[in-house]
Each structure stands twice: as C-alpha cells, then as structure tokens.
Amino acid sequence: MTDGFQAIDIIFFAVVAVFLVLRLRSVLGRRTGTEREPPRDWQAPPETVPDNVIDLAQARKPAVEPLPEGPLAPGTAAIRSVDPSFSLDNFLLGARAAFEMIVEAFAAGDKQGLRPLLADAVFQSFAAAIDERDRAGQTLTTELMGIRKVEPVEVRLDGSVAAVTVRFVSEQINVLKDGGGKVIDGDPQRMTDVTDEWTFRRDTRSKDPNWHLAATRSPDEAR
Structure with a gap:
C-alpha cells in the first residue's frame, strides 16, 4: 500500500512540474531565433530639459512675424x-509659462525650482524672503486663478544683452x-487682480538660450 501511494505521489508531482513548465513558457515566451537584437548603434534617449527650465525664447524659433508697430x-x-x-x-x-512657475515656486518656498529662472540678484531677494518666512514659521499659499493679460512694455538691446519687460495681469x-495656521494676511475667499512688470534678460553672445528674470516692479513704481 505504501509503495502504491508513493508511486501515485511521484506521478502527481511530475504532472504538476510539467504544468508549471508549460505555464512559464506561455507567460515568459521562448526564443525562436527570429528575435531582433538591439541595434549596435543604439543610444539612450538624450537628457530632457528639466521642467523648471523655461526656454523663454521659444523665442529662438525662426522669427516670421513682422516687427511690432510703435515704440x-x-x-x-x-x-x-x-x-x-x-x-x-x-x-x-515662454514668459507666461515662466510667470506661472515662478509665482508657484516662490509661494511653495522652492528655491531649487527658482534658481534656474532668476538672475542672481533677484534670486537672492526671493531666497531671503523665503528664509524670513520660514524663520517666522509662516506659510504662503498662492492660487493662480488665471492670467488675463501678458503684454510687452519695453524691448531693448543693451550692448549684447537683450531685455524685454512684460506686464502680467x-x-x-x-x-x-x-x-x-491663523491667517495674518489675505483672504482665502477673495480673488484679487495683481499687476506685475517683470524684466527678462539674456546675453545674446551666450550659448545659453534661456532668459532670466532680472527685475520686478509694480506699474506705479518709478522706472
């Protein structure tokens, strides 16, 4: 009796083993000799530009529009x-996209996100404001509900440095x-219109295609 049960056990486990092999082959597949090897000159995809770097000069695409009229x-x-x-x-x-990123990064205290978008002096100013906020234990929440206007105010060339001032409403x-968690400024239920004038600069002799925020002001400030 014992020998009979052992024989049955051996047959049972053999059937199970065959079943598992067939299942693995159906799931994993097997090489047939027709698979193509990766091409020898294959290269990894080029590194993508970080999301927090804005090439304001989408402006570097070929210019096709006529010169603007007026000043x-x-x-x-x-x-x-x-x-x-x-x-x-x-x-x-590009300036519109940069505005959204900078406003959101400043509110979040994201200095790393701000760094590639700002000129040195502006970055130091923004970073100091973020640090002061942190020392006071304060948090700033900014919801950008919409951008109603993006218009150029001034375009100029200072030597080799191009500068464009844009008004954002x-x-x-x-x-x-x-x-x-107590509100000390602002109203979570009130949306306000905010007008900013930002100046972006880029050295046209530089290989870096990116523009940087170099100055900020409100429209009523002396130019």
Whole structure:
C-alpha cells in the first residue's frame, strides 16, 4: 500500500512540474531565433530639459512675424540684428509659462525650482524672503486663478544683452498664515487682480538660450 501511494505521489508531482513548465513558457515566451537584437548603434534617449527650465525664447524659433508697430519696433529690430531668430510672440508664450512657475515656486518656498529662472540678484531677494518666512514659521499659499493679460512694455538691446519687460495681469488668491495656521494676511475667499512688470534678460553672445528674470516692479513704481 505504501509503495502504491508513493508511486501515485511521484506521478502527481511530475504532472504538476510539467504544468508549471508549460505555464512559464506561455507567460515568459521562448526564443525562436527570429528575435531582433538591439541595434549596435543604439543610444539612450538624450537628457530632457528639466521642467523648471523655461526656454523663454521659444523665442529662438525662426522669427516670421513682422516687427511690432510703435515704440517696441526699434528694440525688437535691434535684438533681431544680433539674433535673427528672436520672436516676440514666441517670447511672450515662454514668459507666461515662466510667470506661472515662478509665482508657484516662490509661494511653495522652492528655491531649487527658482534658481534656474532668476538672475542672481533677484534670486537672492526671493531666497531671503523665503528664509524670513520660514524663520517666522509662516506659510504662503498662492492660487493662480488665471492670467488675463501678458503684454510687452519695453524691448531693448543693451550692448549684447537683450531685455524685454512684460506686464502680467493675473487673478490670484494669496493667503499668509502663521505657525498656528491663523491667517495674518489675505483672504482665502477673495480673488484679487495683481499687476506685475517683470524684466527678462539674456546675453545674446551666450550659448545659453534661456532668459532670466532680472527685475520686478509694480506699474506705479518709478522706472
């Protein structure tokens, strides 16, 4: 009897083993000799540009639009004389994206995210404000509800440095809270219109295609 049961056990486990092998082959597949090897000249995809770097000069795409009329024309023409790819329309698209990223990063206290977007002096100012907020145990929440206007105010070329000042009119909810969560400035239920004028600069002789925020002001400040 014992020998009979042992024989049955052996047959049972053999059937199970065959079943498992068949299942593995159906799931994992097997080489048939027709699989293609990776090409020998295959290379990893090029590194992508970090999300927090804005090439404001989408502006470096070939410029096809005519020169703007009025006071912006001389400065735009001057920049194109040293950088024919400069496009004011494409620049403004990049400036809008940069505005959103900078406003959100400043509210979040993200100095690492701000660093590649700001000129040194502006970064130091923003970083100091973030550090002061942290020391006081305060938190700033900014909801950018919409951007109603993005318009160029000034375009000029200073030597080899191109500078474009842009006026942003946005709708924001800004709330500053103390360490206990008490609101000390702003209203979470009130949306306000905020107008900023930001100046972006780029050295046209540099290989770096990115523009950096070099100055900020409100429209009523002396120019």
